[in-house]
Amino acid sequence: MRGHIDHYVDDDWSRTVEEMAGRGASLFKPILKKNPDFGYTQSKIWLRTRLINQTTDISEWRIFFSENFKQIFDVWILRKNGEIQNVLSLKRDSTFSERTIPYPELVVAADIAPGEEVTVLISLWSEGSSYIEFSVETVESFAMLAARDTAKNFIFYGMMVLLIVVALGCLALFRELIFLAYSGYAASALLYVMHADGVTFQYLWPNWPALNSMASVYAGSGIIIFGAVFSRVFIKTKKRHPIMDKVLLAVIFVTVMMNVVMIPTNPQMLKKALVAMSLVAIITFTLVAIIAASKRFREVRFYLFAWVGAVISATLLNLNHIFGFNIGQELLYDSMRGVMVFDAAMMGFAIADRYHQLRQSRQAALSDSLSKANRNIELSERLLELEHQHSVVSEFARNRDEHIQNTVHDLRQPIHALRISVTNLLRKQPQSDDAAANLEATFNYLEGLVAEQLSNKNGAAASSQSSVKEESDELGLQQVLGSIQEMFLVDAEEKGVELKFEKSDLSVPIDPLVLIRIVSNLVSNAIKYTDAGRVVIEVDDIKGALIVRVSDTGCGLSEDDFRRACDREVRLSNSGNSEGMGLGLAIAREYATKNGLQLRWVPSSMKGTSVELVIPKREPAVSAAI
Known part of the structure; x- marks a missing residue:
């Protein structure tokens, strides 16, 4: 023509x-x-x-x-x-x-x-x-044209209806919002094409020309709104991409407001605006897919493919209706049919793929949970055994010498801290790798300490052995002091005291039990006599020695008081109502002396008390068992 x-x-x-x-x-x-x-x-x-x-x-x-x-x-x-x-x-x-x-x-x-x-x-x-x-x-050529178009249309309708029915079945079965969003999107796309074909006016609302006039607005708006909802639910933008989530909400809000304002005033301009809005919306959905795919492609791959196809169809629609390009109606709507089937199918694959991945993740999580449960059971059993052995040692200590009395004192606080840590694990409170390592170090310390004393239950004295290690087998301060911090962290938090450990990569040639027993007594005392403020564990490297310093912001201790407190079972008058046996500093000084170390009072920069453990870098002259 x-x-x-x-x-x-x-x-x-x-x-x-x-x-x-x-x-x-x-x-x-x-x-x-x-x-x-x-x-x-x-x-x-x-x-x-x-x-x-x-x-x-x-x-x-x-x-x-x-x-x-x-x-x-x-x-x-x-x-x-x-x-x-x-x-x-x-x-x-x-x-x-x-x-x-x-x-x-x-x-x-x-x-x-x-x-x-x-x-x-x-x-x-x-x-x-x-x-x-x-x-x-x-008449004959029109009949052939009509038969071809009818077959083409109903193939498209059948595929879309099948996808919608499956989605609604999944919605009834799983009660998940994503299936409702998918069904809404697919149904809107189906109605839009059926309206463009004229089938809705012929079969669905033949006596409602006013509804038919606005059907493209309702169906087109449905594509935009349900597409945005599907994107939010599938990509989880609210949790993972907050900015894009706000953009998707803006797309929904603008689409709704366009309908509210323009349907009664200028429906013709609304139809034109919605054509442009559909392209903006689909580009937005595609951008969300690209952002998500950059971090987790396998999880969103089908979703990304779906919207890339939809961009092509929306672009053709805009070129035809907005920019006046001569694209035939048949080519335009055939492209829309193909893209919408592909689009809906890809979204269906995306949902199925997501559930497959979730099932795999749940299986992995179940396996991990079983592993953790077994580990927790093991820890609980070890804790029960420790508590039982502690009670045995306590009973034994009533008639034993100072050596056993010291052990009972040193077991008291770590077992309390250990019980809290294990309880947290059993309650499934998250534990960091460092916390787990410190927990294991605490168990090893306590089990070794108890085993030593139980082996002497029948009165055998502890055999003398060198506590100083070879230079090639030096101990890392980070793990030992970190485990001490973990032991006392709960007690400090209960009092509102900050327990801080200045991390160090230094190492010392000393038995870890010696260091743990000395420093844990210092930290226990510092927390006990500090009502507010903080307790700090620090490490210094000076000429010829390593210094482990424990400082607090408590009531303070003079040098004379420190010397008196180092005697066994001495509790100073400024100790207030703090519970204790008066053994902490005495035990710490005895272990330091026996192992060639020095425990000394130093002026505090924190207006409290500072005590230093001096560890010579050379092998100590005196060596004794702990």
Whole structure:
């Protein structure tokens, strides 16, 4: 029909068919592009084309318009004898039954005898785009075209309905929001294409032309809104991508407000705006997919593929309706059908893939939980055994010497801290790798200490052994002092005292039990006599020695008081109501002396007490068992 269609834009709707067939014929101008398209306009459009039937035996024809609906649509046949025949007249309130041929798209029956020349006049106005393309068909060629389109449409409908039914079944089974969002998106896409095909007006609401006029708005808005909801749920943007989550919420909000404001005021402009909004929304969904895929591609791969395809379809729609590119309706809607099936299928795969990955993750988590449960059971058993052995040693200590008494004193606080740590594990409170290492170090310390004393239960004295290690087997201060911090952390927190350990990568050639027993007594005393503030464990490296310093912000201790407190079972008058046996500093000093170390009082910069353990870098001259 190129070069054979004329047009006139009737801005004030003042022209009549009689005028346009007569003296107004000179107003027509040729259309120089492939198809008549005047965009979103409030003017009535007049089209004119001349036909000559050059066949010898065909007089029954069909003028087929590849459009489902126009609010105002009239077709006239002008014959040479001056007759004006109105073969189709549709108004804004015309129902589907008023069409002369009951087909989803607009079709007109035209009788044109062999050799006859006629003029076809068309006037139209649409609440949406004024785009229209048409062809002249024989009855047979139209029947073939109709059969092809019907088969193509119902294949698409069948696939989409199947996906929606499966999603609704999953919704009923799993009660997950993602299936509702998916069903809403797929149903909106299906209704949009069915409306474009005219099937909804023919079968779903044939007596509601006003609803049919706005169906593209409702379905298009549904695609945008449910697409955004699906993206939020599937990608978990609220938790993982807060900024993009706000963008998706903005897409939903803007779409809803556009409908609220423009449906009663300017529905034509709303339809145009929604075409652009659909492209913005789908690009946003794709951007969310790309951001998520950059960190977890395997988890969102199908979702990403889905929206990449949708961008193509939305771009074609905008090129056609917004920028006026001559893209045929058949190509446009076929691309939409293909993309929407692909889109919906990819989203379905995405959901299935997500649940498969979740199942694998849950299996891994279950295996990990079983492993942790076994570990917790082992820790509980070790703790019970330690507590039992502690009670045995306590009973034994009543009739034993100072050596056993010291052990009972040193077991008391670590077992208390250990019990809390194990309880936290059993309650599934998260534990860091450092905490787990410190917990294991504490167990090793206590089990070794108890085993030593139980081996001497029948009165055998502890054998003398060197507590100083070879230089090649030096002890890392980080792990030992870190385990001490872990032991006393709960007690410090209960008093509101900060227990701080200045980490160090230094090492010393000394038995870890010696260091733990000395420093743990110092830390226990510091916490006991500090009501507010902090306790700090520090390490210094000076010429010829390593210094482990324990400082606090407590009531303070003079050098004379320190010397007196180093005697066994001495509790100073400024100790207040603090519980204790008066053994802490005495035990610490005895172990230091026996192992060639020095325990000394130093002036405190924290307005409390500072005690230092001096560890010579050379092998100590004196060596004794702990």
